[in-house]
Amino acid sequence: MADPYIGEIQAFPFTFAAQGFNQGWLPCFGQLLAIQRFTPLFALIGTAFGGNGTTNFQLPNLSGSITNSQGDGPGLQPRVIGESIGSPTVGLIISEMAAHTHGLQIGSKTAANAAPGPGTSSNMAAIDPLFNGFVPPPSTTTLAPNAMTLTGQGVPHDNMQPTQALIWCIAYAGIFPSFNS
Secondary structure (H helix, E strand, C coil), rough: CCEECCEEEEECCCHHHCCEEECEEEEEECCCCCCCCHHHHHHCCCCCCCCCCCCCEEEEEEECCCCCCEECCCCCEEEEECCCCCEEEEEEHHHHHCCCCCCCCCCCCCCHHHCCCCCCCCCCCCCCCCCCCCCCCCCCCCCCCCCCCCCCCCCCCCCCCCCCCCEEEEEEECCCCCCCC
């Protein structure tokens, strides 16, 4: 393999890449590096991913993340190098949920012997044929405790897209890219 450009990031499919390898590659795990030891790499990426810029700088953390191009395009948000966007989990609020309804099943069974619905259990009641849906049921009607529940409960759901696990590494040795080309 030819010498990489310093600052070049590549994905590797072998586990030992996580420790760095070939005297020129480091994993992109967001670790702090000493500027004095990695001066050429610092000259290229600076503190775009963190660090104090006087004694250390930080590599990008691509563990569990995907990469995104910098810049912008029609209808897209402008993105800058080093910016972190997105979240592995998302909690929806009512205004973000698609409008929908849930039918309430009313039948002749009592709450004590009703089965959780919907389903085809033998103790599920069909809709009461005497109830036409336009008048309220008798005030003595008891509904099963699970007939009406909160939606969402504010618990975030997984937001990760299908992913192939690889180890992203950055070259700290090799060819220093020319600013004039």
